Amino acid sequence: MSSNPVIYWELASHDALKTVEFLKKVFDWDFEYDKVDDLDTKVKLIEENGGFIVDPPLDLPGGSRICLFNEPSGVTLAMIQSAKK
Numbered sequence: 001m002s003s004n005p006v007i008y009w010e011l012a013s014h015d016a017l018k019t020v021e022f023l024k025k026v027f028d029w030d031f032e033y034d035k036v037d038d039l040d041t042k043v044k045l046i047e048e049n050g051g052f053i054v055d056p057p058l059d060l061p062g063g064s065r066i067c068l069f070n071e072p073s074g075v076t077l078a079m080i081q082s083a084k085k
Contacts, residue, residue, distance in 0.1 A: 003037050016078075039065050039081040046071075057081075 013019035023029050036042045039057050047053065050072040057067045063083025070076050 034077065034079045036079050036081055039067055039079065042079060043067060043069075 020031050024031070043053060043057060046069050052070045053067065054070055054076055055066075055068040057065050059065055065081045066078060067080075068076055068078050
């Protein structure tokens with residue numbers, strides 16, 4: 001398995017976390033986010049390659065970290081770094 005797998009899903013929302021919780025409850029869906037080994041390194045690479053950080057890395061309960069970014073054409077994506085064990 002790749003250390004930076006591509007996981008694709010598109011869902012427009014004004015509050016992604018609230019939308020995900022709603023869909024989990026209503027449809028029993030399980031969501032997985034793009035996982036990276038080193039979020040800070042990826043942030044630098046995104047900026048160096050024409051991307052834009054929408055929401056900088058944020059620490060989540062449990063030790064995971066998330067960051068939202070736009071790739072050069074403007075599509076917003078998320079990446080998450082799992083909690084270190």
